[in-house]
Amino acid sequence: MPNQPINPSIKDIAKEAGVAISTVSYVVNNKDLVADKTKEKVLKAIDKLGYNPNYIARSLRTKKTSTIGVIVYDISNPFVAQMVKGMEEVVKKRGYMMVLGCTFNDSIEEERQINVMINQFIDGLLIVSGSDNEKIYKKIINRKIPLVFIDRELENNDRASVIINNVDAVEKAIDYLFLMGHKKIGYISYPLENQTTIKQRYCGYLKGLKKNSLAYDPEYVVIDKKFMDKELEGKDMEITYNLMQQFIKLKKLPTAFITISDIIAYGLIKALKENNIKVPEDVSVIGFDNIMFDDYISPPLTTIKQPKRTMGITGMNLLLDIIEGKNIENSRIVLPTEIIKRQSVKSISLY
């Protein structure tokens, strides 16, 4: 019995089949240059030795890795996880792999990860909600590495991106609340620094207020640095809960709150309920994202739905299209949002 190499190379196959290396390569890559008879011989040898092409060697030659870098802020966030799931579906279908990195909204970390990834490792990069720091992305652009942003727009908006209309979304939520008779509308958000998405939503808040001739009352808005605390990373529910416990004791309450995420809404609702403030009877709440739990909390949460999975799918498809040199008709895709009406908002028009 001849000693079979554990990981046979193209060379071993060539020897086994009694043909040249290039012939094997042609067969492996489905180039129609090989006579059927020869092809068969090669295939048989491949089967016999159990050959698998070495992607590393291939990449070294072709400069293609079929690997996509995906950078998110926190994979354990349900909104993010749902998007990543969408990306994974596409990647799988189109024959790529996905490497994942979490930045936890730390731009130093983001830059580090990008650097590692682009060191000839990946064919393209998908960034979810990166920082506002344009500088980080210069290197990617310089190296001509295809790049798509999801859920975020840079000031320099000629970048490929998949987004929603954040201004519009919040504005519509205010319209809805106003329609339901609310005049005092609060707002809970991350700090606005370094995050276009968050800024835009705040703009929507202001715009919606103005549009409905509602006064802006700083007493009603909670924008707190604690949300950016590294120690508290991933604990938005608790942060909100604690924040609101204080808020309730110190300040007057609006009749409704809009929050920039469902997670925050959950924390808010818990704090409210524990202080015997009924939701929605006393205070209405609108969340953002429409994560899978909204139907299962009490009361079921009214929210602004983002098409999470679709955002992931669309973003990944766009990126792969760019990589594969397909004709891109639109590289700035705006996906629709929708207010999902459940039971956390109540009409107060009778008052």
Next chain:
Amino acid sequence: MPNQPINPSIKDIAKEAGVAISTVSYVVNNKDLVADKTKEKVLKAIDKLGYNPNYIARSLRTKKTSTIGVIVYDISNPFVAQMVKGMEEVVKKRGYMMVLGCTFNDSIEEERQINVMINQFIDGLLIVSGSDNEKIYKKIINRKIPLVFIDRELENNDRASVIINNVDAVEKAIDYLFLMGHKKIGYISYPLENQTTIKQRYCGYLKGLKKNSLAYDPEYVVIDKKFMDKELEGKDMEITYNLMQQFIKLKKLPTAFITISDIIAYGLIKALKENNIKVPEDVSVIGFDNIMFDDYISPPLTTIKQPKRTMGITGMNLLLDIIEGKNIENSRIVLPTEIIKRQSVKSISLY
């Protein structure tokens, strides 16, 4: 101005610094063979041309990719996402990358993904809750690719793994319920086929019943194939909700339910509440996992906590230790579970 290569190679650096290629390599890899003066020249050239080592080429030589394959069933499941987050922390810290694949509990898909990954692409593989199909893993073992399982044990239990004691966990939950006066304890679970973890929990259920001299009543157990339906993938809450809507109409209720996941518990609670069955007054519920929302639903969910992040961290560290040839004292790590008592269980000892 000399034309600088966009991606300078070690060769370009050598030329720039006026030294040999190998010298540059020594410097890059911190081998202490180079005179300080030469080293400085090289460093200067590296800085000037903006050199980055090509990982692909390096991998081709060294047969190391510093990339770990992670296979999970569903990244959008909060339990999984939390584990992956733990892995990501470790991977980052120890200088590796992570490629991610989701199988959605499809063993064909699992095998396909494993094949892609092990084609010389990864240094090791971390599998979360794979199938029971030993055959799939043969190839990995044959190729001597380090492999660690999380949350799952194969029959052949000499594999490296990070698990919890599932039998014990459920048994303790029954003890707790019994202590609270419950004699009729229901159970909601995935089908038992192909999943050791699920089987073990069911054993725990049986064992706990017997231990407390409680009769097994098939009327109280819900084990349904719908949970494995490809179309319904990722919708355990809805599935449970629908299942229980029927159950409530057709069957008698136990005084308490144990479920194999918090997600399932959420669906159950919703169905119960909508049928005016109070939780925990009429029926107590114990979940499994302790996901981040348990504190925020109504009532807050009593559950069996799994150390999700720790499982991810431990599993990844174990795998990297194996890869790096460290001395492994224990390759079958059992992590502790704990009953987290919230408000979904009520004592009925007074009845």
Next chain:
DNA sequence: TTGTAGGCGTTATCAC
């Protein structure tokens, strides 16, 4: 239609 040979960017082995 098939074979030869060069090179992708490294690292490692030897000389010097």
Next chain:
DNA sequence: GTGATAACGCCTACAA
């Protein structure tokens, strides 16, 4: 200490 040079496994002109 430093410098040639041969691999690693593959792809692709180009030659035959």
